[in-house]
Amino acid sequence: MRLLKDRLARRAMGGLAAVPGLLVLLIVVGLFLKSKAILGVGPLSGLLFSTAWAPLKGQFGFFAFIMGTVWVTLTALVLAVPVSILTAVYLSEYAPRWVREAAKPVIDLLAGLPSVVYGVWGVLLVVPFVGDVLAPLFGVTSSGYSILAGGLVLAVMIFPTIIHVTLEVFTSVPRSLRDASLSLGATKWETTRHVVLRKGAQGILAAGALGFSRAFGETMAVLMVVGNVPAVPRSLFDPGYPLPALIANNYGEMMSVPRYDSALMMAALVLMLIVLFFNVLARRILVRVERRFR
Amino acid sequence: MSGVPDGRLARRKRTDALFRVLAAVSAAFVIGCLLLIVGAILWKSVPALNLSMLTRTPRGGFYLGREGGILNAIAGSLYLAGGATLLAFLLSLPLVLYLNLYKGRDSKTAVWTRFSLDVLWGVPSIVYGAFGFVVMMALGLRASLLAGILTVALLELPIMSRAIDEVMRLVPRELMEASDTLGATRFETAVKVMVRQTAPGILTGVLLAFGRGIGDAASVLFTAGFTDRVPASLLDPAATLPLAIFFQLGTPFPEVRQRAYASAAVLTLIVLLVSLAGRAFSRRYTRHVVK
Amino acid sequence: MNQPAPISIRNLSVFYGDLQVLKDIDLDIPARKITVIIGPSGCGKTTLLKSLNRLLDDSERVRIRGRVVLDGEDIYAPRTEVTRIRKKMGLLSQKPQVLPMSIRDNVAYGPRIHGLRSRRELDKVVGNYLKLAGLWEEVKDRLDDPASTLSVGQQQRLCLARGLAVEPEIILGDEPTSALDPASSQNVERRLMELKRDYTVVVVTHILRQARRIADYLAFLYLGELVEHGPAAEVFSDPKDPRTRAYLTGEIS
Numbered sequence: 001m002r003l004l005k006d007r008l009a010r011r012a013m014g015g016l017a018a019v020p021g022l023l024v025l026l027i028v029v030g031l032f033l034k035s036k037a038i039l040g041v042g043p044l045s046g047l048l049f050s051t052a053w054a055p056l057k058g059q060f061g062f063f064a065f066i067m068g069t070v071w072v073t074l075t076a077l078v079l080a081v082p083v084s085i086l087t088a089v090y091l092s093e094y095a096p097r098w099v100r101e102a103a104k105p106v107i108d109l110l111a112g113l114p115s116v117v118y119g120v121w122g123v124l125l126v127v128p129f130v131g132d133v134l135a136p137l138f139g140v141t142s143s144g145y146s147i148l149a150g151g152l153v154l155a156v157m158i159f160p161t162i163i164h165v166t167l168e169v170f171t172s173v174p175r176s177l178r179d180a181s182l183s184l185g186a187t188k189w190e191t192t193r194h195v196v197l198r199k200g201a202q203g204i205l206a207a208g209a210l211g212f213s214r215a216f217g218e219t220m221a222v223l224m225v226v227g228n229v230p231a232v233p234r235s236l237f238d239p240g241y242p243l244p245a246l247i248a249n250n251y252g253e254m255m256s257v258p259r260y261d262s263a264l265m266m267a268a269l270v271l272m273l274i275v276l277f278f279n280v281l282a283r284r285i286l287v288r289v290e291r292r293f294r
Numbered sequence: 295m296s297g298v299p300d301g302r303l304a305r306r307k308r309t310d311a312l313f314r315v316l317a318a319v320s321a322a323f324v325i326g327c328l329l330l331i332v333g334a335i336l337w338k339s340v341p342a343l344n345l346s347m348l349t350r351t352p353r354g355g356f357y358l359g360r361e362g363g364i365l366n367a368i369a370g371s372l373y374l375a376g377g378a379t380l381l382a383f384l385l386s387l388p389l390v391l392y393l394n395l396y397k398g399r400d401s402k403t404a405v406w407t408r409f410s411l412d413v414l415w416g417v418p419s420i421v422y423g424a425f426g427f428v429v430m431m432a433l434g435l436r437a438s439l440l441a442g443i444l445t446v447a448l449l450e451l452p453i454m455s456r457a458i459d460e461v462m463r464l465v466p467r468e469l470m471e472a473s474d475t476l477g478a479t480r481f482e483t484a485v486k487v488m489v490r491q492t493a494p495g496i497l498t499g500v501l502l503a504f505g506r507g508i509g510d511a512a513s514v515l516f517t518a519g520f521t522d523r524v525p526a527s528l529l530d531p532a533a534t535l536p537l538a539i540f541f542q543l544g545t546p547f548p549e550v551r552q553r554a555y556a557s558a559a560v561l562t563l564i565v566l567l568v569s570l571a572g573r574a575f576s577r578r579y580t581r582h583v584v585k
Numbered sequence: 586m587n588q589p590a591p592i593s594i595r596n597l598s599v600f601y602g603d604l605q606v607l608k609d610i611d612l613d614i615p616a617r618k619i620t621v622i623i624g625p626s627g628c629g630k631t632t633l634l635k636s637l638n639r640l641l642d643d644s645e646r647v648r649i650r651g652r653v654v655l656d657g658e659d660i661y662a663p664r665t666e667v668t669r670i671r672k673k674m675g676l677l678s679q680k681p682q683v684l685p686m687s688i689r690d691n692v693a694y695g696p697r698i699h700g701l702r703s704r705r706e707l708d709k710v711v712g713n714y715l716k717l718a719g720l721w722e723e724v725k726d727r728l729d730d731p732a733s734t735l736s737v738g739q740q741q742r743l744c745l746a747r748g749l750a751v752e753p754e755i756i757l758g759d760e761p762t763s764a765l766d767p768a769s770s771q772n773v774e775r776r777l778m779e780l781k782r783d784y785t786v787v788v789v790t791h792i793l794r795q796a797r798r799i800a801d802y803l804a805f806l807y808l809g810e811l812v813e814h815g816p817a818a819e820v821f822s823d824p825k826d827p828r829t830r831a832y833l834t835g836e837i838s
Contacts, residue, residue, distance in 0.1 A: 096645060097645050174682070176678050176679075176680070176682050177682045177684070179635075179640050179676065179678065179682070180676065180678065180682035180684065180744065180747075181684060181694070182640065182643075182671060183638055183640060183671050183674065183675070183676035183748070183757075184671065184672065184675075184694065184695040184698070184747065184748070184751050185668040185669065185671045185672030185695065185698070185699060185751055186668070186694075186695075186698050187668055187698075190698050194684065194686075194694065194698075195684055195685065198684075198685045198686065199685045
């Protein structure tokens with residue numbers, strides 16, 4: 001009886017182990033099936049590289065939205081990567097132990113805040129900051145609802161991701177390797193730059209890729225501050241309209257316009273595939289890094 | 295090294311000091327961001343935060359600035375995240391036990407499953423939303439509490455599984471083997487040894503997932519719908535806090551926007567409390583665990 | 586070239602938190618000799634070695650009392666420039682720690698950060714010190730390969746060359762052969778014997794036979810205490826302290 005129970009449990013649990021893999025597949029296939037209606041209409045390049053967006057006339061050109069996503073994401077990365085790496089450097093190389101131990105939970109809390117809260121913060125502080133402070137500084141007028149505001153909010157959102165991964169990589173660099181550099185008379189920063197950062201280069205790359213994929217798919221926070229104008233942005237102070245925001249904003253109407261739902265599902269599919277690519281890339285690098293340090 | 299000017303050492307030391315300061319400033323900036331976010335939202339929410347806000351549902355004209363509260367969203371969010379967390383737990387626990395007990399920890403299945411979980415963790419919540427929507431359509435389901443629970447459960451699954459997996463991997467092999475040699479079946483070992491050993495870690499993982507679930511907006515946008523009433527059944531649509539915040543902030547009325555800040559404060563507090571509770575558990579109880 | 590200096594250690598105590606790992610060490614390390622510090626593992630040998638070039642500075646909860654005088658300068662005095670102290674000493678660690686860069690850059694690393702820029706000069710330095718470390722013939726055709734592609738024995742000699750390239754006066758070895766095969770160990774020992782003509786060498790080891798082979802001066806450390814020290818031949822043939830005798834005969838280890 002006990003053995004039977006054991007065997008049954010084993011079967012059932014074994015089936016569950018397949019769930020995560022299947023789920024990835026299912027999401028891709030499910031979204032693909034839904035987007036077939038739109039894919040059948042014209043060539044893929046027409047969808048991806050056209051700026052003509054008029055759902056009512058049946059025109060679904062995603063280019064402006066793709067560019068919006070790319071702009072916001074890259075802005076966020078450019079802002080977040082250096083700050084995150086420096087923070088990780090501080091915590092792993094310079095900070096006393098108690099600061100490091102105190103900072104980690106704070107960074108975890110930052111990671112756990114809901115994206116809509118980031119959005120509210122963005123509307124409260126970041127948008128006015130961009131519109132009233134930064135824009136005049138650069139001699140442009142902007143409502144503040146812009147690529148830059150989206151990038152700033154996103155940057156703060158991906159701090160924890162990048163810091164967490166890079167910190168992990170830095171702390172796995174052996175102490176004696178730092179000692180080797182220090183004992184040659186190198187300063188701490190020289191040691192960090194030539195030894196720790198170089199040894200952790202791949203890990204930093206992976207952290208960047210993870211940050212990228214997190215930023216690329218982020219929806220609510222960006223949607224609330226980026227302006228949502230469907231045109232290719234020409235400057236950081238222009239509004240943009242990223243793909244996730246497009247999907248989120250139009251879920252109401254999509255059922256009433258022909259092929260609109262299919263177009264949005266395809267947007268989700270594109271999002272999924274790009275994020276998937278960067279995620280897999282990052283994970284593969286990290287697995288390699290981990291193996292090398294072991 | 296003769297012939298090297300002494301100023302060089304001074305310059306190197308300046309660079310060192312410069313980067314030490316830069317790094318410290320960066321760290322302070324990151325920590326400052328958290329304080330700024332939480333601080334700004336709490337501060338802004340004070341004027342609108344009161345008891346009726348928490349205990350009443352929206353009345354007529356609520357979204358124009360009249361009477362009412364956000365009980366519908368608070369209740370909806372708790373139901374939704376609670377249901378999703380329960381469902382995700384029922385999937386996660388056996389899944390992770392399987393990886394750690396039946397399969398060698400580093401077997402191919404285990405590696406692949408972990409990899410898939412990591413990938414799922416990275417999938418944007420809007421994609422879960424869209425996928426949930428596709429499934430909903432296929433099943434002929436309307437936007438409802440149930441559909442929302444299903445979607446959010448998928449979102450929570452990788453978070454919870456990986457968190458639990460991390461603690462279970464730390465359980466020493468010998469401990470399981472000791473139980474095996476006493477004649478226990480693997481299933482008994484699983485329940486008696488693994489679960490008990492890792493209970494605090496499991497709880498932390500569950501709370502982590504709950505925190506993510508309750509805060510997520512994009513996944514429930516398509517699937518849970520929105521309503522001014524507290525949902526009475528699984529098939530009713532359900533309001534959620536994140537969406538309530540989003541909608542209130544989208545109105546042009548200052549009073550309503552005030553309430554958005556207050557709602558955001560409520561959500562932030564819930565998430566922070568859950569997160570702190572999770573940390574407290576993992577810290578307090580790890581002492582009783584055989585290392 | 587160098588005027589290798591003796592090192593004077595006076596009243597040196599080191600604490601990890603509440604634990605005192607070195608107790609009032611007084612020791613004069615002679616120049617141009619190989620001084621070997623022996624003792625059972627965990628007795629503080631490595632700590633003593635690291636305290637000589639202030640590598641303990643960055644460890645938290647470590648407190649240091651006493652003086653280490655080099656060239657008439659107390660290295661723990663507040664005004665002392667730590668990078669300059671470290672530059673005077675080359676360190677060989679238990680496991681060779683090659684930097685994540687090419688063979689050439691490993692050797693050029695030190696001179697470069699200390700201000701040597703010219704490519705020609707650097708190449709000369711790299712060649713010279715690789716020869717001095719006895720590695721040149723094996724690597725001269727692959728200087729730009731990653732240093733991690735070398736065998737462990739070669740890596741340790743690369744570390745030696747790297748340490749020599751900053752023109753130190755002192756070479757510190759922390760059980761430098763413990764990760765090496767017998768042939769590589771012998772090779773490293775031979776290098777050290779040659780180098781003592783121009784450098785002060787301090788080696789920590791728990792291999793008694795190695796100590797017998799290379800030591801000119803011997804210091805026996807037991808539970809953080811400097812039990813006995815003197816010319817190696819004397820200590821080996823006629824240990825004064827019963828604990829030294831017990832250790833040398835293998836009764837304690």
